[in-house]
Amino acid sequence: MSSCSTPLADGLVLDWWTGELGAAEARRVERHLLSCGSCAARAQGLAAVSEGVRALVREGRLPAALSPSVVERLRSEGRRIREYRVAPGGGVQCTVGPDDDVVLARLAADFAGVSRVDLVRRGEDGAEQRLADLPFDPASGELIFSPPVDMLRAMPASVERMRLIAVEPQGERLLGEYTFDHTPWPGRAGA
Amino acid sequence: MESAPSDRELAVRVAGGDASAEAELVRRLAPRVRLYGLRHLRDASAADDLVQEALVLTLERLRAGRVRQPERLASFVFGACRLLVRNQRRGQRRRGALLERFAGDLDRQAVPDPLRLDAKRLRECLSRLAERERGVLVLTFYAEEPAGAIAARLGLSLDNVRTVRHRALGRLRQCVEGSAA
Numbered sequence: 099m100s101s102c103s104t105p106l107a108d109g110l111v112l113d114w115w116t117g118e119l120g121a122a123e124a125r126r127v128e129r130h131l132l133s134c135g136s137c138a139a140r141a142q143g144l145a146a147v148s149e150g151v152r153a154l155v156r157e158g159r160l161p162a163a164l165s166p167s168v169v170e171r172l173r174s175e176g177r178r179i180r181e182y183r184v185a186p187g188g189g190v191q192c193t194v195g196p197d198d199d200v201v202l203a204r205l206a207a208d209f210a211g212v213s214r215v216d217l218v219r220r221g222e223d224g225a226e227q228r229l230a231d232l233p234f235d236p237a238s239g240e241l242i243f244s245p246p247v248d249m250l251r252a253m254p255a256s257v258e259r260m261r262l263i264a265v266e267p268q269g270e271r272l273l274g275e276y277t278f279d280h281t282p283w284p285g286r287a288g289a
Numbered sequence: 290m291e292s293a294p295s296d297r298e299l300a301v302r303v304a305g306g307d308a309s310a311e312a313e314l315v316r317r318l319a320p321r322v323r324l325y326g327l328r329h330l331r332d333a334s335a336a337d338d339l340v341q342e343a344l345v346l347t348l349e350r351l352r353a354g355r356v357r358q359p360e361r362l363a364s365f366v367f368g369a370c371r372l373l374v375r376n377q378r379r380g381q382r383r384r385g386a387l388l389e390r391f392a393g394d395l396d397r398q399a400v401p402d403p404l405r406l407d408a409k410r411l412r413e414c415l416s417r418l419a420e421r422e423r424g425v426l427v428l429t430f431y432a433e434e435p436a437g438a439i440a441a442r443l444g445l446s447l448d449n450v451r452t453v454r455h456r457a458l459g460r461l462r463q464c465v466e467g468s469a470a
Binding site (some may be wrong): 108109112114115116117118125128129131132133135138139141142143144145146147148149150151152153154155156159160161162163164165167168171213229230231232233234235236246 | 415
């Protein structure tokens, strides 16, 4: 592929892709991308990542803390969402159905004054996994976590405990502990 | 080694009836037009429609000698894309008369398959990112929130969101390309 004498910066291409450029600058970028094979190839790589991330979120296959805006978008796209709202100290019986696209654990907590939150997941065997510095919306009063549905479907009946921990300059503080008592859907592999 | 012909050279050859130049031009322009379509329509099948319509229009005009400045082919394609996207947004998804007449002339074999990443590999690589990086990418690419909105939502500065996003994409690219453990 021919090289480009005036390559577009990666940040500029990203701003174009996300719609963060003014109209005139966007048109300049678009004309360049339609005439330059090497810059277009880089932009196609970005587009492929974007499409891939969208597909993984839509299919509930990406372990991630989600914002309410992402959940609303899933709903507007007609995705089937199974969600469990749990208060601090609470627990819930849970499963994943064959038609579920996305499963959400909605962990309520008081995030007043909190700038960093970690989530600790503890399986029945006592093994712990710590997810550090999760993105969260302090005003929402909950952290929404989406475990991958394909992994949930493969899980046997088991109990998982989650802890939300505020990490502060003076130390750590427990925001809440939540228990998920998982049962496989009848007839599924883990049942 | 022979250098690849420029877009202008290909346009001139298409105007002269060179079928191989048409195939090469389609191969070259299709991914670029698709990119434009994905950006503006956010839908893969609508972007594929745009590729077909824009390329049929471009080839028909070139064959008829109606692209007066072949060196400005990109500007012509850009104008066609803008018009067609505007029509699609207005709900005019029906095939136009031009497409009815000329769609059969488009060498579909020359249209390359779109670039797609291996979903399993992408998930592995995303899982290796820091939680905040992954969250910012989800907000950027799925929720389509601009950096300013993400900053307000997560209580970060705008510069911080841009830095996190840039770093995350760099790490992701390295991982997907297999150069990072």
